[in-house]
Amino acid sequence: MDLSIDKGILQKAQARAIDTRRDIHKHAELGLIEFRTAALVANRLNELGLEVSVGKEVMDESSVYGLPPDEAVAQGFARAIEEGADRALIERMRGGCTGIVGVLDTGRPGPTLALRADMDALPIVEHGGRDHVPAREGFRSVHEGVMHACGHDAHTAVGLAVAEVLAANKDKLSGKIKFIFQPAEEGGRGSLPMTTRGVVDDVDHFIAIHVGVGVPSGVLCPAVTGHLASEKWDVSFEGKAAHAGGWPEQGANAVLAASNAVVSLYGISRHREGRTRINVGVINGGSGRNVIADKASLIMELRGETQDILDYLTRRGEAVIKGAALAQDVSANIQVVGKTTTAGSDAGLARMIADACTTVDGLQLRLDPHITGGSEDATFMMHRVQQRGGDAVYCAIGSDLPSGHHTPRFDIQEADLGPAIEALAKSLLSLSQ
Amino acid sequence: MDLSIDKGILQKAQARAIDTRRDIHKHAELGLIEFRTAALVANRLNELGLEVSVGKEVMDESSVYGLPPDEAVAQGFARAIEEGADRALIERMRGGCTGIVGVLDTGRPGPTLALRADMDALPIVEHGGRDHVPAREGFRSVHEGVMHACGHDAHTAVGLAVAEVLAANKDKLSGKIKFIFQPAEEGGRGSLPMTTRGVVDDVDHFIAIHVGVGVPSGVLCPAVTGHLASEKWDVSFEGKAAHAGGWPEQGANAVLAASNAVVSLYGISRHREGRTRINVGVINGGSGRNVIADKASLIMELRGETQDILDYLTRRGEAVIKGAALAQDVSANIQVVGKTTTAGSDAGLARMIADACTTVDGLQLRLDPHITGGSEDATFMMHRVQQRGGDAVYCAIGSDLPSGHHTPRFDIQEADLGPAIEALAKSLLSLSQ
């Protein structure tokens, strides 16, 4: 098995990855409106000679949850064009369909492999101080209030770099390699529509990547597990306003219903089979001090260690919300705006990756399960691949973080990207043969 | 108008009323099982030559709420027989139909009058100390745990005494006089079935009597008003038991549902049009510390200043209970075990009564409305009479009470009964002419 890669090719791709990461970081875009980023990805994959599919070709529009308001979509679209995105290309991405798949098809019989990266940023105001590298080095987000605070900029850059290296080594490969760039991992929105569309139905070996997540610099861990299955709900209550002093009995109190729901939601029972999590992160309701509130809303999430536990939580949560509404004669509406599931990393595939990476300088492989308490929608793809007989890993690219994920000073060590690119390229090379 | 009453007849009836009151006090019986008391009343009315109707003749059995458990009924029945009640008579009173109506029919054209008394006692252990007259004088309740702590013993005795006086003056009367003895005023259960059965449908002038209620000795007040309309509910929740440590998710928690209902019931909104009252007096639920409770119950009541307000409260209360049940996947059942309504005392009738009582020694008439915060089911009869064009008063027989209604040391001043008997007899005499 020839896992050698020309050093020049590799170094060029590694260097370019840094530039790409900084470019994307500087032009951070929120989930489902990553028009500029997706256009950049599509163009690069095209240049590399891959077959590129875009928009509804790779996403089931009816499975898209939590699309931003029309105005935000329009703004994001216009801005992407201003910043150079091709209008014809991004027109194809409307409706939240900003996913891209590039296929490197060798034409030779062999396995189908997939590498998955995500592209979206977060609604966070990026720190502007000199101690924050992106600010100091000039690639702080120019989209004020939107920030790559979870490293997806790096994931996209790494995915493109690996594609570049492998495209240059196509003759050593067999089968197909799919490079999947999903939108909107935040909020759990981008993966399910791609999975539903069948993007991973033919995949034998699947690798999802994520930088950081508690793994230190110098370590690659293709054994991340324990993602909680989750649903994100936006709940609205609608009652009837009334003057609280004059005609209190004529109101149907949406604030009272919502408050009752909050109290009861946290009281949903624990589950024998594993962890549960319930949170109402945000409550808003009412219009004036002396008016019985006719409107209230909750922004909440439910998480379970297994899909069964999550199903239990959603069933119970629905009952609690309906009951709280009924008690106050108000109506309640639950909108599911995001979903993730669970999926473990396969030890066999992790081992194969480790075997392929022994020649990567300065990189340590960790194979014992690394448990995370978070949620991640790449699990839909992993679950689908495993369900159809393939195997999958969630692979952490270790990096010492100056500040935690989802914080204004979040940053990665760019030096960690090079070895990861080499390792992933060699792993895919190995799996392909 | 001849309102004179032979002094000897009056004094005999007054003296007998004390004996009767003490006899009934000593043999206190709970609502809907006042078999002995009702038999005593029926016999006395028969002796006086009145037409006596009993049981289902004067009560609509299907309107009887809150019948005691079978065992309690059987015990009460057996005890009444032991204490001398006629079995054939009280057999007719089964099914909670312990009401009696005696009609003094003059055969002459004239108005139909009604005097209403109630007969039931309360589940209270009577005080046994020397400072409590019934104990000292030997007529403390021999039915341990049942006590006439609201004066209904006196009402029944007064009703019989007035019947005795008027039966002896039949030739001065015209029309009909109905003496209505209702069961189960406590809990609001006895009046509605008699009203529904039509007992007051032909009544032109109606007088309900009550001793005490805040009116002092020496005063008669045929102007009591402000009784709150009420419903008494027994609510049961049924869920599913589960081991709280092992399989918590398999339970459907009845204690949690009931607790939630309690919290929300008190939060039902105030009403523009008047007073509201909500109380969950008793909660019970669960079987063991480590078992998720499958059963819970509430004993509660709702009261409103008007029937409309009460209807609002019952509608809202039902929604709250159903909502709390739905939220916990348990079922809820509301059993209505008592009802009262509202009805004001008519000023015209009160005035006529006052005019008839000017010759009663040592009795002061009070005609300004005396407002009570309690509930009373004679209001169903009053409301019915008023609705059909008649008039009605709720008449307080003032008495200085050593201890409040519904307390173990409750007692009345027996000396207050004589003037009341005279006053009521004269009032009916006057109204009849």
Next chain:
Amino acid sequence: MDLSIDKGILQKAQARAIDTRRDIHKHAELGLIEFRTAALVANRLNELGLEVSVGKEVMDESSVYGLPPDEAVAQGFARAIEEGADRALIERMRGGCTGIVGVLDTGRPGPTLALRADMDALPIVEHGGRDHVPAREGFRSVHEGVMHACGHDAHTAVGLAVAEVLAANKDKLSGKIKFIFQPAEEGGRGSLPMTTRGVVDDVDHFIAIHVGVGVPSGVLCPAVTGHLASEKWDVSFEGKAAHAGGWPEQGANAVLAASNAVVSLYGISRHREGRTRINVGVINGGSGRNVIADKASLIMELRGETQDILDYLTRRGEAVIKGAALAQDVSANIQVVGKTTTAGSDAGLARMIADACTTVDGLQLRLDPHITGGSEDATFMMHRVQQRGGDAVYCAIGSDLPSGHHTPRFDIQEADLGPAIEALAKSLLSLSQ
């Protein structure tokens, strides 16, 4: 007693009142920042030769609740200057001290009278359609989002007009007449600081005025009563944020505490002595779906039929909020941002007013109590006057309203102001003599 008023003087004042009302309407200002309005009032009173006191001279700054944020104050201040207010004058009104008192001192011995008007507008966007007179006639509020939707513009105009008429009839008067222009009646903020400062301590007869409030055009009703005592609270909860998926036990959940408080606040018991009202009109809390909320707030009010009932509600409300906070390990802070009390209209004074108004053409006097379910902080002044032996009325200037108080289409019939000005002038003239 000479109650004649020169017709020319009266008509001039009446006509000017319309202009003044429209000017104030067009330049509506929120409570405690009515700089332009107060300056206009002060200037007019000066022109009339009254002794004018302003700012801290007539308001106890330490009793000012619910001052708008600094930025809003600064904006309001700057705008008033742009619109012509005298800077030196309004500098004296800083700190929420926008109240004005003008005294017409006859120098002759006699009673001290007071007429009170309020000056503030509401945060409502005024309707702009042709069917809305202010829009059609060109005096719709130019301060977008601020609107005189409760008629205080008319109150101020009437107050000035009455001052104008009486200043021209000074020789017929004796004693003193105080014209009190209070800020911030909305939210119950302006009256208490003026009362505390002693503004009405020497007043023998006090008249507060209000247009509309359910009284029709052509009627003057100096017998409004039943204002509920109230407190307005802004409550904030502060806990500790934590990642809801990862470290849920590390949070101190402010949204949960606030929700619990809402549920329990509505459950505060009814009161024997009269009406109670509780409302949490607005709830807000939390920052993100997956973050345990560290902040939440309530905007709420408590009202009672008497000051004692209100005191009961505030004591219980405080306990509920502290308990809810304690249960969740969060802190709670209650800020009182408004207060009103109760005070009835004195029948004797109302009668004197009625007697003085018999010669006012087309005006009907109504003296039976007109009960309102709202709250009003003029009650502090009324209560103070009554407490010190004077008498007071709350006087409704009837007007048929096209749309209710506090709505975007609220308007009055300007034709109702003229007779009211005449009636009030004659009343004060009469009371002064």
Next chain:
Amino acid sequence: MDLSIDKGILQKAQARAIDTRRDIHKHAELGLIEFRTAALVANRLNELGLEVSVGKEVMDESSVYGLPPDEAVAQGFARAIEEGADRALIERMRGGCTGIVGVLDTGRPGPTLALRADMDALPIVEHGGRDHVPAREGFRSVHEGVMHACGHDAHTAVGLAVAEVLAANKDKLSGKIKFIFQPAEEGGRGSLPMTTRGVVDDVDHFIAIHVGVGVPSGVLCPAVTGHLASEKWDVSFEGKAAHAGGWPEQGANAVLAASNAVVSLYGISRHREGRTRINVGVINGGSGRNVIADKASLIMELRGETQDILDYLTRRGEAVIKGAALAQDVSANIQVVGKTTTAGSDAGLARMIADACTTVDGLQLRLDPHITGGSEDATFMMHRVQQRGGDAVYCAIGSDLPSGHHTPRFDIQEADLGPAIEALAKSLLSLSQ
């Protein structure tokens, strides 16, 4: 190492264990009043020549929680005497000190071993049908309503049989062997007072035994783990009664406080580090429908996967209860009536036991951790031994159960006791040498 045991001695002890088990089963006694059982144990240990300590010699009286009511203690005491217990002996056990320790001291240097059994039964009415072996064979509990439904009868019998076997093999042993018989494992009450008294302070190897717990017949598993740390609370709320219709504001509502506490207790947050369990199994409160309740109580428990998690739950639970009380102006009292902690089985000791049991016919040893979701207070002893440098296991004696623990048809396979007795005797023999 000589692990041979004379077959005759063993068989005699095994046969006697069945008789003992049936005797104890028939005379089932509740925790802390196991007077007859403890007397039986003490007598048997005396007969075997062990040093026997009783009552306060082996229990710290001040650590005894949840002692039954005086009446129940007196009844249990009298019944034990009726059934033959020695009065002088059981007098020493008053105050809940029904624990017994028998020491087999070889006088030779060597390790100190301990075998722990528990003796108490449950408040369950035992099934009486022919399909239930104890009923069919005539040893159904004659103490109606008290039943050995968790196998503690078997534990005590096994403990005594092992003592009998080893006493007969004293010359093969060195060091000391302690036979610990604890009261009141149910409710977590008996172990802590013995541990606090120092009973296991000198123990090097500790074995607690339990029949069943999910392990099948034919298997011995000295590797049970995962017991949840727990506290059992009896909570009482005390407020102020008031007439709900008349003076609702004068009450301090204990039912409302308790209900609020229930709702909030279930809402205590999950914990990152492991399982939590919260249950309010029983709620009771109030005295009458129309009385605001002055009393309410909760019977509840908290469990956590670790002692730290339990400490978190108790801290939070206390805050919730205090907050709910504060909100309603009532007082709350938490009485801790039971406690357990966590402690894992040591793999080394389990291995030693397995090695000692290879010659036990028909017994399979299971050494992989067997996780239980329940709680067990032997963990206090295990934890103490481990803390002082010794090792400990919780050893399941497998048995196929016809019905689950704590059910009316619970029973064990008596045939499983013989091999267990042999295995435990050999294990202690081996550990002693």
